[in-house]
Amino acid sequence: MLNRKKAPPIQEIGALRLPEIPVHRLDNGIELYEIQMGTQEVAKLELAFMAGRPFERKPLAARATAGQIKEGSRHYTAHQIAEQMDFYGCSLSFPFQMDTSNAILYSLSKHFDKALPLLADMLAEPAFPEDELQAFIRRNQRRLEVDLSKNDVVAYRQITELMFGPQHAYGYNSYPETYAALKREDLAEHFGRLYNSSNCIAFISGKASPAMLDMINESLSRAIRPGQPATATLPPAPEKPEAVKITRPDTVQAAIRIGRRLFNRHHPDYAGMYVLNTILGGYFGSRLMANIREEKGYTYNIYSMLDAMHYDGCMYIGTEAGNEFVNDTLQQIYHEMRLLQEERIDEEELSMVRNYLMGNFLTMLDGPFNVSEVVRTQAMEELPMSYFESLTEKVRTITAEELQSLAQRYLNREDMWEVVVGV
Amino acid sequence: MIQFERFELDNGLRVLVHEDYSTPMAAVNVLYNVGARDESPEKTGFAHLFEHLMFGGSANIPDFDTPIQMAGGENNAFTNNDITNFYDTLPVENLETAFWLESDRMLALNFDEKVLDVQRKVVVEEFKETCLNQPYGDVWHYISDMAYKVHPYRWPTIGKAPKHVEDATMEDVKSFFYHYYRPNNAILVVAGPVKTEEVKRLAEKWFGDIPRGENVIRKLPQEPPQKRLEKRIREANVPVDALYLAFHMPARTDPDYYVVDLISDILCNGNSSRLYHRLLKEQQLFTSIDCYISGSIDPGLFIIEGKPSEGVSLEQASEAIWKELELLKSEPVPDMELQKVKNKAESTLIFSELSPLNKAINLAYFELLGDVELINREAELYLQVSAEDIQRLAREILIEDNCSELFYKAQKGEVKVIQQPSAS
Numbered sequence: 001m002l003n004r005k006k007a008p009p010i011q012e013i014g015a016l017r018l019p020e021i022p023v024h025r026l027d028n029g030i031e032l033y034e035i036q037m038g039t040q041e042v043a044k045l046e047l048a049f050m051a052g053r054p055f056e057r058k059p060l061a062a063r064a065t066a067g068q069i070k071e072g073s074r075h076y077t078a079h080q081i082a083e084q085m086d087f088y089g090c091s092l093s094f095p096f097q098m099d100t101s102n103a104i105l106y107s108l109s110k111h112f113d114k115a116l117p118l119l120a121d122m123l124a125e126p127a128f129p130e131d132e133l134q135a136f137i138r139r140n141q142r143r144l145e146v147d148l149s150k151n152d153v154v155a156y157r158q159i160t161e162l163m164f165g166p167q168h169a170y171g172y173n174s175y176p177e178t179y180a181a182l183k184r185e186d187l188a189e190h191f192g193r194l195y196n197s198s199n200c201i202a203f204i205s206g207k208a209s210p211a212m213l214d215m216i217n218e219s220l221s222r223a224i225r226p227g228q229p230a231t232a233t234l235p236p237a238p239e240k241p242e243a244v245k246i247t248r249p250d251t252v253q254a255a256i257r258i259g260r261r262l263f264n265r266h267h268p269d270y271a272g273m274y275v276l277n278t279i280l281g282g283y284f285g286s287r288l289m290a291n292i293r294e295e296k297g298y299t300y301n302i303y304s305m306l307d308a309m310h311y312d313g314c315m316y317i318g319t320e321a322g323n324e325f326v327n328d329t330l331q332q333i334y335h336e337m338r339l340l341q342e343e344r345i346d347e348e349e350l351s352m353v354r355n356y357l358m359g360n361f362l363t364m365l366d367g368p369f370n371v372s373e374v375v376r377t378q379a380m381e382e383l384p385m386s387y388f389e390s391l392t393e394k395v396r397t398i399t400a401e402e403l404q405s406l407a408q409r410y411l412n413r414e415d416m417w418e419v420v421v422g423v
Numbered sequence: 424m425i426q427f428e429r430f431e432l433d434n435g436l437r438v439l440v441h442e443d444y445s446t447p448m449a450a451v452n453v454l455y456n457v458g459a460r461d462e463s464p465e466k467t468g469f470a471h472l473f474e475h476l477m478f479g480g481s482a483n484i485p486d487f488d489t490p491i492q493m494a495g496g497e498n499n500a501f502t503n504n505d506i507t508n509f510y511d512t513l514p515v516e517n518l519e520t521a522f523w524l525e526s527d528r529m530l531a532l533n534f535d536e537k538v539l540d541v542q543r544k545v546v547v548e549e550f551k552e553t554c555l556n557q558p559y560g561d562v563w564h565y566i567s568d569m570a571y572k573v574h575p576y577r578w579p580t581i582g583k584a585p586k587h588v589e590d591a592t593m594e595d596v597k598s599f600f601y602h603y604y605r606p607n608n609a610i611l612v613v614a615g616p617v618k619t620e621e622v623k624r625l626a627e628k629w630f631g632d633i634p635r636g637e638n639v640i641r642k643l644p645q646e647p648p649q650k651r652l653e654k655r656i657r658e659a660n661v662p663v664d665a666l667y668l669a670f671h672m673p674a675r676t677d678p679d680y681y682v683v684d685l686i687s688d689i690l691c692n693g694n695s696s697r698l699y700h701r702l703l704k705e706q707q708l709f710t711s712i713d714c715y716i717s718g719s720i721d722p723g724l725f726i727i728e729g730k731p732s733e734g735v736s737l738e739q740a741s742e743a744i745w746k747e748l749e750l751l752k753s754e755p756v757p758d759m760e761l762q763k764v765k766n767k768a769e770s771t772l773i774f775s776e777l778s779p780l781n782k783a784i785n786l787a788y789f790e791l792l793g794d795v796e797l798i799n800r801e802a803e804l805y806l807q808v809s810a811e812d813i814q815r816l817a818r819e820i821l822i823e824d825n826c827s828e829l830f831y832k833a834q835k836g837e838v839k840v841i842q843q844p845s846a847s
Contacts (some may be wrong), residue, residue, distance in 0.1 A: 007521035082694035089770025297544025359495025
């Protein structure tokens with residue numbers, strides 16, 4: 001008779017390593033990481049430039065530049081670019097990132113040669129047409145209006161502005177006027193100064209033939225010009241935490257954000273905080289989920305997030321809770337932080353978190369595009385490729401004592417900024 | 424091309440296996456053939472609430488998530504109008520943990536009042552977060568109510584109102600479970616580096632002794648042709664106007680489904696698509712525009728939605744869309760353009776085969792549709808679509824008599840914003 005009360009034995013995941021990733025140097029000096037993996041005939045090329053907010057000379061220049069590159073180049077109009085990319089089933093995007101500006105091209109391997117020359121032309125000489133910029137500004141102002149009607153967006157904007165300061169690259173917010181102030185010259189300046197070969201790393205993943213690698217060298221070496229590495233100066237961030245309440249009486253839920261500044265991935269406590277954050281609110285079985293959703297039913301979702309940027313970092317807890325539950329939700333969040341300071345996590349919970357995270361790490365190594373993400377983060381953050389392995393080692397070996405002392409150092413209520421938007 | 428093996432247990436559970444040795448992870452997917460369309464009109468939102476209860480502990484296991492996390496896995500689920508689908512991914516060494524957990528919650532839940540009580544609240548908060556507290560969040564409530572008069576697609580998966588969820592009782596839970604959550608009403612798929620023989624052994628071991636339920640016979644009223652334009656205007660506290668056009672379209676297994684899917688691509692997939700390029704970029708009538716199909720099993724909806732630019736009225740915006748629709752009817756799509764959307768469809772299919780979990784979910788879904796082989800014929804079906812098909816379907820469905828038109832009017836009422844420091 002089958003004993004359904006007894007769990008099948010579980011195998012723990014052993015040490016994990018990133019596979020060896022060959023690095024090539026293009027003729028113009030750009031490093032190209034080659035993540036040759038997978039079973040499907042598909043490829044992803046990602047170019048990451050250190051050209052995000054910390055390097056701006058005008059607010060939103062990074063976002064606008066990234067958003068406008070595909071609006072035309074020396075040889076192609078925006079529409080020709082779009083037609084060609086769509087015709088070959090390729091996708092090209094320039095997603096907004098805090099520190100970097102990236103070009104991401106997904107393509108069937110067989111069509112890669114049709115898409116790459118277009119991307120190269122855009123990076124060689126983007127046109128930044130004035131009318132496209134004006135249309136971009138109007139669209140974004142309109143979208144901003146919609147975003148600002150959402151409590152969670154307002155709460156996120158508020159807490160990041162409080163933590164880093166309104167003039168800081170990681171803290172400032174966009175307003176209709178910020179968009180309106182953008183000029184074509186700002187984009188050209190941002191592009192010219194930062195989209196250069198000393199400021200760029202390339203990543204090819206999936207199935208890439210030797211011919212494709214040659215083609216990348218050929219076209220990107222010519223397209224991306226030499227220049228200087230980016231430098232940033234950031235104003236000091238505020239020291240004293242604040243609590244802010246923004247009242248919107250016509251909403252049925254309030255958005256809550258509680259957080260503090262932390263550090264980037266180079267900090268010795270980063271790996272430990274990675275684990276502690278997971279325990280607090282980083283997965284379904286976390287303390288916050290167990291208490292505030294699964295025990296009390298105050299919210300559909302609550303999480304805590306470790307956000308590491310290039311020069312700094314923060315952690316914040318976020319949730320949307322029914323108006324009537326807001327006060328107790330706040331109390332419970334602080335209660336869970338205090339518990340982590342006062343009591344050591346027991347062995348069972350700790351091994352659950354370990355195993356869960358190790359499963360996550362295994363997923364990060366599953367497939368070329370996942371591996372490419374890991375490699376890109378490490379390369380752009382100037383971390384050694386062994387970083388992945390040391391992070392997983394820390395997860396496997398961290399002790400309850402270490403976690404408690406991290407909680408005592410970093411989860412103090414008096415260090416937390418608090419934002420409530422709603423009731 | 425997705426290879427698979429298929430077998431059935433004596434209790435009626437259908438099992439499919441996709442062997443994929445390129446990954447260290449296994450995906451386990453359990454699809455139950457029940458969705459919001461099976462609910463009673465007085466108890467809507469129940470199928471989705473029930474999905475939440477499936478995580479609250481089963482006959483022999485107090486809670487679902489802990490053991491999955493202990494095994495290095497992740498799990499989740501979704502409910503829509505047609506199905507309730509549960510999935511787990513975990514290192515293949517621990518595959519049996521997923522069999523243990525999934526089989527126990529198919530055997531029986533713990534039917535704990537406390538779990539029901541908490542999840543009712545959680546789902547009401549979800550209702551608020553996704554519908555009531557979001558600008559345009561209730562749009563699906565309006566559209567489904569306008570487009571369907573008799574078919575149960577007339578309410579959204581989340582339910583008509585939070586009240587329905589709040590009123591759910593343990594009696595409802597039990598009868599729903601023993602009616603729908605039986606092996607003969609479910610499909611199990613395993614994808615990953617695993618041999619079919621091993622899956623057979625595990626399936627027999629863990630699912631073999633779960634008793635079969637009565638056969639579920641679905642008798643849903645089919646929606647009659649609409650035959651007149653359905654118009655509604657909703658004034659709401661949203662920042663900008665928005666418009667929605669919804670057209671009835673063929674069922675998922677109808678060959679014309681693929682034609683309509685390509686029409687939606689011609690109109691709005693990619694920056695070179697017609698509505699995006701002409702109406703948003705060239706004429707700048709919209710700040711956002713999109714077009715998609717609901718993809719439901721019974722005849723679903725083809726939807727166009729957009730937000731007009733400042734100074735553009737909803738009427739002007741709607742007229743511009745209709746002009747594009749007329750063009751589709753009057754002129755055949757040029758060869759290059761048709762080729763373009765077919766290439767895109769091919770590319771989308773190939774990229775969708777990258778993830779074992781995706782493949783597992785899709786295999787279960789096509790098995791449910793009645794012909795799992797269809798999963799490998801889809802590329803072919805897209806290729807077969809002709810310019811005449813596009814024109815024929817455009818003339819058939821993109822007409823006023825088949826359309827529900829919803830205007831969302833921004834009422835720039837007072838949104839009081841008071842900012843104050845609060846005592847922490």
